[in-house]
Amino acid sequence: MFLNHIYLIPLFPAFGAAMMFFFGRRLSKQAVSAVCVGAVVVAFIFACFTVVDYNQYAHGTGKPFEKVVYTWLGSGDSGLTFQKKDGTPAAFNVDAGFLLDPLSVIWLLFVTGVGMLIHVYSVGYMAHEGGYYRFFGYLNLFMFAMLTLILANNYILLFVGWEGVGLCSYLLIGFYFHRKSASDAANKAFIVNRIGDAGFTLGAFALAWYLGSFRFTDINPLLRSGHFAIGDPILTAAALLLFVGACGKSAQLPLYVWLPDAMEGPTPVSALIHAATMVTAGVYMVARSNAVFVLAPTAMKTVAIVGALTAIFAASIGLVQNDIKRVLAYSTVSQLGYMFLALGVGAFAAGVFHVFTHAFFKALLFLGSGSVIHAMSGEQDMKFMGDLRQRTPTTFWTMLVGMLAIAGIPGLAGFFSKDEILWQAWSSEGGAYRILWYIGFATALMTAFYMGRLIFLTFFGKPRMSHEVEHHIHESPASMTGPLVILAIASVAAGWLGIPHSLGGKNTFGKFLEPVFSREAPVLAAEEPKQLAAGEKEEEKTDPMEYGLMGLSVLAAIIGLGAAYRYYSRAGKDYKEPICEAAPPLYKALFNKWYVDEAYDYAFTGRRKLGPGEGNVRLGVLGLGEASSWFDSRVIDGVVNDAGWVTRAVATLSTWWDKWIIDGIGVNGPPTLACFAAYGTRLFEWGLVQWYALVMAAGLVGLLCFEFGLMLWLWIAIGALALAALIYLLLRRFVFA
Amino acid sequence: MVPITTLHYLVVAAALFVLGTIGVLTRRNVVIVLMSIELILNAVNLNLVAFSRMWGLGGQVFAIFIIVDAAAEAAVGLGILIAFFRNKETINVDEIDLLKW
Numbered sequence: 096m097f098l099n100h101i102y103l104i105p106l107f108p109a110f111g112a113a114m115m116f117f118f119g120r121r122l123s124k125q126a127v128s129a130v131c132v133g134a135v136v137v138a139f140i141f142a143c144f145t146v147v148d149y150n151q152y153a154h155g156t157g158k159p160f161e162k163v164v165y166t167w168l169g170s171g172d173s174g175l176t177f178q179k180k181d182g183t184p185a186a187f188n189v190d191a192g193f194l195l196d197p198l199s200v201i202w203l204l205f206v207t208g209v210g211m212l213i214h215v216y217s218v219g220y221m222a223h224e225g226g227y228y229r230f231f232g233y234l235n236l237f238m239f240a241m242l243t244l245i246l247a248n249n250y251i252l253l254f255v256g257w258e259g260v261g262l263c264s265y266l267l268i269g270f271y272f273h274r275k276s277a278s279d280a281a282n283k284a285f286i287v288n289r290i291g292d293a294g295f296t297l298g299a300f301a302l303a304w305y306l307g308s309f310r311f312t313d314i315n316p317l318l319r320s321g322h323f324a325i326g327d328p329i330l331t332a333a334a335l336l337l338f339v340g341a342c343g344k345s346a347q348l349p350l351y352v353w354l355p356d357a358m359e360g361p362t363p364v365s366a367l368i369h370a371a372t373m374v375t376a377g378v379y380m381v382a383r384s385n386a387v388f389v390l391a392p393t394a395m396k397t398v399a400i401v402g403a404l405t406a407i408f409a410a411s412i413g414l415v416q417n418d419i420k421r422v423l424a425y426s427t428v429s430q431l432g433y434m435f436l437a438l439g440v441g442a443f444a445a446g447v448f449h450v451f452t453h454a455f456f457k458a459l460l461f462l463g464s465g466s467v468i469h470a471m472s473g474e475q476d477m478k479f480m481g482d483l484r485q486r487t488p489t490t491f492w493t494m495l496v497g498m499l500a501i502a503g504i505p506g507l508a509g510f511f512s513k514d515e516i517l518w519q520a521w522s523s524e525g526g527a528y529r530i531l532w533y534i535g536f537a538t539a540l541m542t543a544f545y546m547g548r549l550i551f552l553t554f555f556g557k558p559r560m561s562h563e564v565e566h567h568i569h570e571s572p573a574s575m576t577g578p579l580v581i582l583a584i585a586s587v588a589a590g591w592l593g594i595p596h597s598l599g600g601k602n603t604f605g606k607f608l609e610p611v612f613s614r615e616a617p618v619l620a621a622e623e624p625k626q627l628a629a630g631e632k633e634e635e636k637t638d639p640m641e642y643g644l645m646g647l648s649v650l651a652a653i654i655g656l657g658a659a660y661r662y663y664s665r666a667g668k669d670y671k672e673p674i675c676e677a678a679p680p681l682y683k684a685l686f687n688k689w690y691v692d693e694a695y696d697y698a699f700t701g702r703r704k705l706g707p708g709e710g711n712v713r714l715g716v717l718g719l720g721e722a723s724s725w726f727d728s729r730v731i732d733g734v735v736n737d738a739g740w741v742t743r744a745v746a747t748l749s750t751w752w753d754k755w756i757i758d759g760i761g762v763n764g765p766p767t768l769a770c771f772a773a774y775g776t777r778l779f780e781w782g783l784v785q786w787y788a789l790v791m792a793a794g795l796v797g798l799l800c801f802e803f804g805l806m807l808w809l810w811i812a813i814g815a816l817a818l819a820a821l822i823y824l825l826l827r828r829f830v831f832a
Numbered sequence: 833m834v835p836i837t838t839l840h841y842l843v844v845a846a847a848l849f850v851l852g853t854i855g856v857l858t859r860r861n862v863v864i865v866l867m868s869i870e871l872i873l874n875a876v877n878l879n880l881v882a883f884s885r886m887w888g889l890g891g892q893v894f895a896i897f898i899i900v901d902a903a904a905e906a907a908v909g910l911g912i913l914i915a916f917f918r919n920k921e922t923i924n925v926d927e928i929d930l931l932k933w
Contacts (some may be wrong), residue, residue: 783928786864789857820857827860828926 097141098148101193102164104203105246107138108238115232124227131620132214135238139207146200156610159196161312163249167191177304180329182474185307194248194311198611199555201447202245202379205454209371210238211754212578216462216722217363219574220469230361241372245379249309250299253380257344258296260373261718267368268360280356287353291343298336302387307331311383318386325390334387334394337380338401345377346403351428352692358420362465365420369458370427375450378434385443385612388619397441398785399520403534406432408689410541414548415674415685418475419464420456422549426501427457429538433516436535440528442519443612444605448593450518451604452508455589456500459582463494466571466579467553472564477552481559481666485566491554493579498550500586502543507588513539514648515595518641543655548663553763556666595641606660793817841882848875862916862923866909873902 111134119127152160168189169175175187195203214234221230240259247253262285269281303309306317323330341347346354357369368374381388381398386397406429413425430453438444468475470487484491500509517539558565570576593604612781660672675682684690696702701715711722796813855868876927877895884891917923 780932782932784925784928785857792853792857820854823858 096148097145098152098160098195099162099439101145101160101162101195101246102191104138104142104145104207105239105242107134107141108235110134111235112232112239115228115235119228119232122228124222127231128218131235132211132218134235135207135211135214137210138238138242142203144208145195146204149200153196158610159194159312161192161194163190163192163248165191177308180305183307185303186304189249189251189309190250191252192310193246195246196611197608198379198382198447199245201451201608202375203242204449206238206245206372209454209458209582210367212581213363213367213371213458214482216360216366216465216578219572220363220465221361222572224361226270228255230267231406233263233266233270234363234367234814237267237368237373238542241376244376248311249697250302250311251309252366253383254292254299257340257376257380258292260368260376260719261285261292261344264288264357264368264373266436267364268357270364274359277359280353280359284353284357287350291340291350291377293788294336294343295340298333298338298340301329301333305333315386318390323390326392327390330387331391331393333548334384334391335397337384337387338394338398341377341381341435343377344380344402345374345431345435346405346428347377347401347432348408349691351405351409352695354428355421355424355688358418358424362420362461365424366458366461366465367550369424370461373436373517373750374427374431375454378431378438378446378450381435381438381442382447382611385438388438389441395439398435399528399531402432402435402437403520403531404432405429406436406538407541408432410538410545412685412688413545414541415672415682417478419467419480419549420461420475421478422477422545423457423460423464426460426542426546429542430457430501433513433535433538436520436531437516440520440523440531442523444608445512445515445519446607448604449512451592452500452512452586452589455582455583456497456507456509456524456586459493459579459586460501462575462579462582463490463497466490466575467494469571469575470568470711471560472567473561474564475550479560479564480553481556482554483568484554487554487570488568489576489579493576493583494554495550496583496586498546500590502656503539503648505649506587506590508586508588510649511590511593511595514645515593517648518595518644521640521644522638524763536648536651540651540655543652546658547656547659551659551663552666552670555664556670557668559666559668586601596633599680637727664762781828783824783828786821789817789820789824838882838886841878844876845875845882848878850871860926862913862925862928865925866906866913869909870902870906873898873905887890 108131111131114130115127122130135374147690149160152158166188169187176184177187179185214231217230217234221227224230227305237260240256240263242256244253244256244260247256256395265281268284271277272281299309302314306314316331339350343350354369354374358365360368388398409425409428409432413422413429416422416425430449434446434449434453437443465481465489467480470483470490471480471638474480476708496507500507503513517532517535520528520535593602595602595605645814658673663670674685687693693703697705697714699715701713701717701719701721704711704713706712712718800810852868852871852873852875855871856865859865859868877898880891880895880898882891884895913923916928920927922928
């Protein structure tokens with residue numbers, strides 16, 4: 096049956112990608128479309144049947160279905176062993192295993208469903224673009240990675256999918272790689288993502304080190320057994336690290352900067368990856384790790400606060416952006432913030448519900464904007480749009496539905512999910528998170544405003560485009576409008592799955608997800624009843640406050656839309672931005688995205704220098720490079736140069752020593768001394784042979800006297816004689832001629 | 833009349849020796865110096881012969897040796913003199929001062 100072959104689901108798009116890799120260049124566009132779109136359609140149908148099978152299998156109990164295809168790393172229980180924190184050994188075991196439980200069922204359905212629609216849409220959108228087979232190949236590769244991510248039964252295989260979607264995001268954002276802005280944006284996305292990945296890896300390994308396994312089915316029972324205290328430091332650290340990963344992938348503060356730039360990619364890419372699927376991977380992972388987070392209240396608080404701040408921060412920037420896709424990008428970041436806010440306050444089911452509805456209406460909005468761009472011959476700036484209502488009717492009506500959904504108008508999907516989140520923010524933990532409700536409320540107001548602005552500037556008012564562009568405006572082909580209509584229906588209907596009790600619904604969605612999240616309740620209820628941190632068995636009664644808050648958020652939506660209508664619905668060629676009129680410095684800050692990218696350039700990349708002039712400093716990565724280069728050329732080379740100088744100095748010294756001391760004193764010294772010494776004795780050499788003879792004779796006489804001791808008078812006589820002879824000789828030689 | 837004892841011979845020999853020595857040390861002419869050297873040698877001969885009367889024939893034999901030796905030496909000395917004369921054109925011993933400093 097289908098469940099047993101669940102591993103085929105990711106393999107269908109993988110097959111498509113492989114086909115494109117090997118044969119894509121030679122195939123015609125129709126063949127490429129057939130293979131790739133077909134692969135995803137087959138995957139979707141298979142997924143539907145699998146879900147039916149799963150329902151039969153689980154009978155509503157939500158027990159997970161796990162299928163291990165083979166052991167990928169490690170080998171059973173006797174594989175690579177490592178030591179856990181408490182010293183006991185554990186086996187390192189990562190299998191190519193697939194897990195299906197209510198959480199992954201939801202993701203599976205909307206990923207394949209929305210993916211299928213976007214593939215169909217891309218056939219029309221990319222019809223005139225180059226690199227057709229490459230696009231679909233990457234798109235299929237992305238589907239493969241995403242499906243691996245959501246069906247994985249352990250953190251490592253999830254990470255494989257995680258990395259894979261990051262890679263595909265890079266490849267697809269940089270699809271028009273000959274544009275520098277696109278290639279830069281792709282780099283930015285991948286690099287920022289990588290920072291998150293580091294956190295994720297550390298978190299996953301921390302969990303394995305602490306708990307002994309990577310598998311969800313091993314970790315979750317262990318965590319829910321009551322063995323661990325709430326606020327356990329290792330679990331808190333692991334949860335925070337996992338959340339860093341989620342921040343990178345799902346574009347939360349401070350790692351959201353890649354998402355707006357990611358709009359450089361083709362619009363279907365923005366719709367699929369950066370609205371519906373990849374960015375929800377972070378939410379999925381946190382939801383999957385809910386057992387960890389539940390035991391770490393600090394981490395949950397962090398998640399909630401970061402989510403709320405991201406939501407309002409991004410919404411504020413979205414208020415004044417002119418590029419239609421950029422508005423939607425910031426809107427995505429903002430809505431992701433809502434999802435994390437939900438997860439952080441413990442409303443896991445509400446967060447997942449918002450992911451589900453958001454996927455539909457955000458994909459719808461992106462695809463619709465793609466349709467608009469297509470109609471406008473490539474123009475993306477809303478300043479130059481206007482009055483497209485009659486000329487692109489299907490696009491208009493579907494986008495209107497999407498806008499109403501995201502703004503939270505009752506009856507449409509966004510209303511139910513967003514409202515659930517806001518209510519949980521207000522009521523969780525006895526109101527401890529109430530301030531987050533205020534932030535969420537302000538964000539809802541802003542969301543309605545900027546989405547209304549988007550619709551009104553694009554479809555209402557007077558036409559502000561050039562005449563050639565105006566001439567070419569046409570509705571998109573059926574391959575593009577078809578998915579739009581389907582998504583519009585989904586944006587309405589999807590919400591009905593989660594109609595809460597307060598409005599008379601059964602909250603099917605929440606109930607379906609209960610088994611995934613609820614099982615912590617026994618642990619926590621015993622400890623601190625206040626620390627409710629799961630979608631526990633909902634009280635069946637409704638707090639009247641809920642109605643009040645519901646009313647307030649509807650009011651916010653209406654006020655936002657009304658304000659947008661007032662300012663933008665009649666926008667002519669020189670329309671003014673109200674924020675710019677009211678507070679120009681604020682407008683400037685918002686328009687420049689609160690200068691976050693510039694700040695990062697100062698602090699982290701080092702592309703901008705601190706301080707003017709020459710004596711400035713460069714921080715960040717490039718600063719490190721500069722510092723290393725300075726260190727190398729000044730300090731290291733300085734040492735080298737100094738060593739050289741020392742060698743030369745020693746050589747000079749040696750030369751001097753050798754020349755003056757050794758040669759001077761040692762070698763020439765004795766001769767010189769001998770010369771000096773001989774100078775005295777030289778004087779006695781007159782060259783007179785007879786003088787030599789005289790000396791010899793005197794010596795002989797002296798010897799004789801020494802031997803025989805002659806008498807003194809004889810001595811005197813001989814002495815006188817010798818002296819006389821000497822004087823006579825000298826006179827004769829030197830005086831006489 | 834005083835008998836002629838060995839002493840008389842020795843005195844004569846001594847006198848000849850001293851005269852020869854003075855000649856070697858004093859004379860300017862190289863040839864005369866060589867002659868004086870002969871005189872010294874002969875004086876020594878006399879001495880040897882005088883003593884040989886007392887102590888056997890060894891003295892006389894040695895005197896023969898000395899005569900031969902003197903002859904050779906004279907030959908060599910004259911040879912040096914001639915070589916030197918060819919060089920310097922003088923036989924004045926004062927002018928043979930090439931080793932002067």
